[in-house]
Amino acid sequence: MTAGSNLEKILKSGHKAVTCECGPPRGADAEHFRHKASFLKGCGDAVNVTDNQTAVVRFCSLAASKILLEMGLEPVMQMVTRDMNRIGLQSNVLGAAALGIKNLLCLTGDHQSFGDHPQSKNVHDLDSIMLLHTVKTMRDEGKMVSGTEVQGRPQMFIGAAANPFADPQDFRVVRMGKKIAAGAQFIQTQCIYNMERFRHFMEMANDMGLTEKAYILAGITPLKSVGMANYMKKFVPGLDVPDSCIARLRGVPKDKQAAEGIKLAVEQIHECLEMKGIAGIHLMAIEWEERVPEILETAKLVPRPKVD
Amino acid sequence: MVIGESKPLAEILEMIKDFKKVVVAGCKGCVTVCNVGGEKEVAILATELRIARKASGNELEIKEYTCERQCDPEYIEPLDDLVTDADALVSIACSVGPQYVVARYPYLNVYPGINTTCIGGSQEHGVWKEFCQACGNCIIHHFGGLCPITRCAKQLLNGPCGGSSEGICEVGKGSIPCIWQLIYDRLKNLGHLHNLVEVKLYKDWSTSRDGGLRTMIREELKK
Known part of the structure; x- marks a missing residue:
């Protein structure tokens, strides 16, 4: 056990884990965040808190993670290397650990040209893989990037993201392997819609022994409508939404599309969980937190097991 | 080489709107190669500025000069005579050039006439691309x-x-x-x-x- 977080305990005990996601708002409205997060109580083993996702300014993941802790929810704090240099990043890792945050997801982050401040500078002093190495070194060796000794090591369960659907295809698993070598103990994947391609990705991961070294959680995002599916297909780079998914939503009346999207998501969850090497799912119900209990109930993934 | 692109004429006109006598200074180095700040471009910019000012009824006196290199103090010296009675100088060298001009003439108003964009190379006629950030x-x-x-x-x-x-x-x-x-x-x-x-x-x-x-x-x- 490295951090002793609930997520780590669940995964170590062999249960299929469930993580959810909750994005902080574009303002200081903590109540709004608490309200969204309240739907996730009892749903997942931990809740990801995004860090200015899609490069849009929101209240910071450190503060949002602390709010989740106060609510009795376990956060997976996300950190991107876009907005802070190694000084800021390490400082936040230490601060997060000091506040009792035990899961950390290390990302590079979306480019700022996609967000609400495209005129901003980006930092990229480190990339996600270097950040993984940084956190692991602080935790296991008590050393900062500079070699300076850490007074009080941050006990973190360290995670990373992987996108099985970007190019070059053959390199995606290798890059996930680099993340694991650098320190990632769990992986949350990009939203999966193309099952064939994901199956192929997982076969390669199994062959390379990566599923023995890290827990892989399959990323699932329920589609709310044909419009959303089309948007994801056309405008979100590195996402593969097969036409069959869109056709299926289109095949039902508009007011039934959301229900069909949830049905599809549940099927995807089961399909992923049956794949060798999948340790759980990461459910990203984007601005749809209130439907998470229903999805997980239908998937028979709640109530969550308790592990000590 | 250093790549640049011309600033919009309106921006340069705004910079020098209060002046009557202006020097336009180019450079025979990189900016000549990327067709933005050489002898030819000095002549074009000077002509455009003259025409625009004349049209607005506020005529401008312009002297033109293209330095061998604007990033070398000895090649800045030939500007001495031209700037004596000038109100301002517009440099269309990369941003190193105007700073060398500033260093030599403490009382001269100096303006950049181009935007220095990157260290790069040409891809085809009229196309340049960045290759180095000088890390x-x-x-x-x-x-x-x-x-x-x-x-x-x-x-x-x-x-x-x-x-x-x-x-x-x-x-x-x-x-x-x-x-x-x-x-x-x-x-x-x-x-x-x-x-x-x-x-x-x-x-x-x-x-x-x-x-x-x-x-x-x-x-x-x-x-």
Whole structure:
């Protein structure tokens, strides 16, 4: 056990884990965040808190993670290397650990040209893989990037993201392997819609022994409508939404599309969980937190097991 | 070489709107090669400024000169005679040039007439592209001779990110190739893909502008 977080305990005990996601708002409205997060109580083993996702300014993941802790929810704090240099990043890792945050997801982050401040500078002093190495070194060796000794090591369960659907295809698993070598103990994947391609990705991961070294959680995002599916297909780079998914939503009346999207998501969850090497799912119900209990109930993934 | 692009005429006109006598100074170095600040462009800009000012009933007296190089003090000297009675100077050298002019003439108003965009090269006639960010510690040999610090939007040393699709970077609306796809392809061709498996750790940015203003001294060349 490295951090002793609930997520780590669940995964170590062999249960299929469930993580959810909750994005902080574009303002200081903590109540709004608490309200969204309240739907996730009892749903997942931990809740990801995004860090200015899609490069849009929101209240910071450190503060949002602390709010989740106060609510009795376990956060997976996300950190991107876009907005802070190694000084800021390490400082936040230490601060997060000091506040009792035990899961950390290390990302590079979306480019700022996609967000609400495209005129901003980006930092990229480190990339996600270097950040993984940084956190692991602080935790296991008590050393900062500079070699300076850490007074009080941050006990973190360290995670990373992987996108099985970007190019070059053959390199995606290798890059996930680099993340694991650098320190990632769990992986949350990009939203999966193309099952064939994901199956192929997982076969390669199994062959390379990566599923023995890290827990892989399959990323699932329920589609709310044909419009959303089309948007994801056309405008979100590195996402593969097969036409069959869109056709299926289109095949039902508009007011039934959301229900069909949830049905599809549940099927995807089961399909992923049956794949060798999948340790759980990461459910990203984007601005749809209130439907998470229903999805997980239908998937028979709640109530969550308790592990000590 | 240093690449630049002309500033809009209106912006330059606004800069010099209060002046009657202006020098337009070009440079025979990089900006001549990228067709933005050489002798020809000096003549064109001077003509455009004259016409525009005449049209607005506020005539402008312009002197034209193109330095051998504007990044060398001795080649700035020939401007001495031209600037004596000038109100301002517009330099269309890269931004090094006007700063050399400023250093020599403490009481002269100096304005940049071009935007210095990057260190790069020409691709075809009329097309230039960035290749180097002058980080001060070249590491391109680890990446098949291609620079991810300059050519990856996220400066990844462990790319490609999840935004690489069919060889195209997610940034730039489809116009920019993913340098990491090119690095991958090249290392594959060379049989060196194993280079990409190894985790690349921290870059020391102190040789870049992050370490403060860079000055290079070659003792053996100093007099």
